[in-house]
Each structure stands twice: as structure tokens, then as C-alpha cells.
Amino acid sequence: MQTLDSISALPDGALSSPAARRNAEAILSVLRAHLPARGSVMEIASGSGEHATAFAAAMPGLNWTPSDPSEQARDSIAAWTHQLALANLNPPLALDAADPATWPQGPVDAIYCANMTHISPWSATEGLMDQAGRVLRRPGGLLALYGPYREAEVELAASNAAFDDSLKARNAEWGLRDRETVAALARSHGLAATLRVQMPANNLILLFRAV
Template sequence: MLFIARRLCSSPSRLAAFNIHTRQLTRSSFSLLFSCSGRNMTSTKASNLHAHNMYENVNATPENPRIVYPYAERNKDPILETISPYLQRATRVLELASGSGQHVVHWAQAYPSVHFQPSEIDDPSLLASIRSYVKDFANVAPPLLLNAMQDEHWSQARSLVAQEGAFDMVYMGNVLHIAPWDVTLAVAKNIPTLLPNEQGLFIIYGPFKRDGKFTTPSNEEFDQKLRLRNADWGLRDIADVADQFAKFGLSLQEIKDMPANNFILVFRKMEN
């Protein structure tokens, strides 16, 4: 997946045991790499799910590298239903932080005429899972290596756009609240370079504050626990995110309520 986040210097087993209320931090690539005591460790991804071990029901093996995250199975249909009006008008879609690859192939099956480009950080198990999922789909490309804090990765993405055309839509799910604010800034700066003027969409899924307030007590508790884990993490306010993206020509067009106290934010690239 994509980004760089600061994390605790603890073993994978301890990371796996860290569960929060009805949300869980699970291993996923949109996650980030961070050097901790000289070691690179893969971060975790938040999901709407009752507490489970991070590897429960993952089921990947060398013979079958497909990772199955229960939370991804749970939210793939509500997300698809919500973004379908935009997918119907798209021809090329980039997914940032594709994780296991479960979502991108779900969309590809529903929209066989749309070309999908997954992406991930340099995590062998996640990249292998994505490749295994997408190999049966002619309309899904192999995963693009993309870390939001690596300028060369964005340059490679722009080279792909120069060769094959801009993406009509970029989607990112469950990232901003478990990454430093610098990740939001990097995404805001670079996403517009991958979209066409006045028609490209950037869609974000995840939990947010609204008008400076938490939408539910459980989201406030979730935010507190995230910040205890890392002071740079936490639920972002929709207005703060929108203000930052507006600086780079991305205008917030729609806010959609989603199950489990999440939102989908729809941004449109405006003319430079």
C-alpha cells in the first residue's frame, strides 16, 4: 500500500492483539513503512469489525496467496453501491492502498468495461494477494508500487498516466485516520496530477469528524485510542481535509453517510 506512518516498536503478535472497541487495526498495505529500531515494519489498517486477531480468517498460503479480510468482505457491497454512479461513467480507475485486492476485483466484476489499477506499498504478501486476485480479470492491471511519501512512486504513476491516459477516478479507503497529516498533504498534492481537468473524481472512504465534532461516542473513543497509539493519528475533520484539497484544485462535491459511522467524500478536480 502506500503511506508512511509512525508505529510502536512491538512484535507482530503484539500488534495483532491491539483491538479497539468495534474497530480493529489490521495488517494492510495502504499502510506504511516505518523504520523502528532499524527494522521496517508494516503498519496496520483500521476496519469496522468486532475484535479479531489480525490474521484470523486471512487464510493465505504459498499455494493460494489470496488474503481474505472479513471487514473487506463486509463493507465491499455498501461501498460498491455508493460509488456505482461514478463507476458507470468511468473508464480508468486507480485504487490507492488496495490491501488484499478484494475490493478492486469486486468492482471489476461489476464493471467489466472499466479498467482498474490497484496499488500497494512494497509488501510481498499483499502484492502477491493482489496479483492472485486480479490474474483472472482482463480489466485489472497488476498492482502499481505506490507509497504516498515517496516522490519517485508518484512520478512513476504520472508516467503511467502519460502512457495510458489519466484516471477518471481515484479511490482511497481507510487511510487518513491512521496516518500522519503529512500523508494527507502528499495525497492532496499528487492526486490532481493523475486526474483530467473538470471531470476527474477523488473518492475517500473512512471515519471523519464533521464540523469539528465526532458524529458518535464510539468514534470519539476510537479517536482517543488511535491517538494513544500514535499522537499523529486520529479522525480528521471533513472541513480540514476539504480545505487542504481545495488548495490543489480538488473541490468537495458530496458527503455520503455510510454504515458503521463512516463517510464517503467525493471530490472533483476543477480547472487549473
Template sequence: MTEPKPWLIDEAGSEARRHAPATLRNRDAIVDVLRDYLPASGTVLEIASGSGEHIVHFAQAFPHLVWQPSDCEPAALASIAAWAAQAGASNVQPPLPIDAAQPDWPIGSADAILCINMMHISPWDATLGLFKGCAQALTEEAPIILYGPYLEQGVETAASNLAFDESLKARNPAWGLRHLDAVDRVASDHGFARTSRHAMPANNLALVYRKRSA
């Protein structure tokens, strides 16, 4: 099986709208998971929205929710705005410049936070910052929903994911697939516990975390 390739915003051409090929393959599978966990109303903040294709698709699938995209890359912010404008997605807010690794996100609160395929193509500080920011922004019952490839203790890793991990580290030693138990520990440090794990296509996982009861 051909190993997956990391998609990078600065390699995607000069047009404002960028395209991440994996989006078309996984967006409907992610929608199926989101149906079980998104609130009936409120704001969903997406961290690291990338091209913006996911959030526009989700906004159409869940028109009762307000969708707040974000990213730390200027080219991504432009792409998100362009995709939202083309789709006429009135429930997608203008994208916010948020670096998950940095404190003081420019948003008051959110009723769910979604993060897709960020952890393995960012430094570990971004994962630490993600949960810290979620602890500050999320309401009590709000979920964190993550999607991407992970390494799991006691679960054999697909050969394609091992090759992917090697290719990521060759590009940047600070990147790579994260061990799920390490992610769980960071979540716990910030008051969250993993409540759900879903096996997804192409050896990915969808994970749900919620604030622990006091």
C-alpha cells in the first residue's frame, strides 16, 4: 500500500483556494462521527482548519451550528475564506488566526472543538497548547473531537502508518505520529478524559474527550 503523504499549505499552488486530497476521502466518515457528538446548537471551533474544505462541508451538513475556522498560516486563512465564500456558507465565520501552541486564543467560548490531522504535522507544543486552550474555551459538556493517525499500545500499527511516520520525521524531526497514551496524559493534565474511540478509514482514529466530572 502506498504510504500517505503529508499535505502542506505552502506546497498547494498559488490559487487562494487550496485543495487537500484526503478531504474528499474522509469528510463523510467524519460527518458520521460528528452526528453523535455535536451539540444541538452553538459554536464549533475548528483548530488548524487547513484548506477550509472540511469546515465548509461540515457547515453544510450541520446548518444549525455556527462554525468557527482557524489556522496559524496566512495561506490557510485565505483558502478557508475563499472556500466559504464560494459555498455561500453563511454559518461559517471569518477564520481566526490561532496557533494552537500559543496562549490566549481570540475566542471567548465554544460548544465543541474539532481538530483534524494536526498533531502529526506540528511540534508537540501544539498538542500541549491544544488541550490548554480547550480547557479555557470549552463549556462544561462540550467535546473535543480529534481525527488522525495515532500509535497505540497493544495495537499493531499499519505498515503505511509506520512509513508515514518515518517520512514525517524526515521532513521535520519535531513531527510524527503521536502515541495515544501520551495524548491521553496531556488531556488528563488539563482536566479531560477520553470517552470514545472510533476506528476510521485509512488507519485513522476519531477520538472524543470531555471534561472530567469534579
């Protein structure tokens, strides 16, 4: 599982991420305001699964499907799912954002993806936009991205600059992405940038709608 967070393992195989627990409530407040009351949501790169369980529990009208290419992550998601027994939380998919063969047919009402674009090769973001443009319900299907981004009009925070350096030292294909480059890629797949939300710890939520 690709993460820079300090992950701890619980006896039942679930993984616990301090960062996921810390940012879940702030992210949830934005998602609640923009997701439909009822519908289907696919989560890409779900990691430990703590966002999936928290959001599915908080929004019972949404049918939530987590996913991750890592077997370790999927085992953790399954363990959290078993603990909470939520009727609207589906088993995790073995989905690789860069591999179209692993994506379901759709359509879905929304896609949520946190902290993937910078901890993966650019091809993963390309795959995400390509497939989101295909599987999101039109018009109005929502793509929500969470994480740190570079912005031409905003000075990069020192903590984000150091984080970017650490990512590139770990893998030359990783690193903070330029927000407008991501938005341009989205536009090329029929997804219009509709909202930028400033989040704690120099993170952003970027919302895109299928047009």
C-alpha cells in the first residue's frame, strides 16, 4: 500500500491511519454538501479503508464501493467493513486507476479519490480522468479529489515543498501535481472544474462535474 503515513495494524487485519482519521471530518463536511442524498459512489485508492467506512456510515443513502490495487489495503478495507457491517458499504475492488481493464462498467453518481495523484505515477491520474469521464453519470456526475497541489497563483507552503521533495526522493515519478494541469486533463475527458476548497494542513478538495 503506497502511503507516507505511519500505519498501525490491528489484530483483525485492519490498518489504522492517523492522517485518515484526522482529516475525515473536514472532508466529510465538503462531500455532504455536494454529493447526492442517494446514489452510487466509487472510491479510488481507498488505502486503509477508514474514509470509506466513515463516509458510508455518515451518508447511509449512498452505496459506497471502495477500491485499491494493493491486496494489503483491500484486506484492511474488508476488516473495517466486517467490523461495522454497513449495508451500504460494498466489498473492495482490485482497481488500478491506470489500468482500464480493472474499472467497472458504471455508471456511478460520484467518484472520490484522496491522496493518490501525488503518490503515484502521472499515468494513474491520466487513467483516473479517462475512466471517470467514461463511468460518471451525465450530466452532473461528481469527481472529488483531495490532497496537496501546486498552484501558480499561490505560494507553495514550506511543508508542501518539503513533502514534494520527499516524494520525489522516494520515487522520481511521484510529486505534487499542478492544479491547472490536472484541471486541463479533466477537461479533455469532459469533466469541468467547478470548485476549489481550501482544507486544513495546506490540502485542497477539487470538484469536477461531468458535462
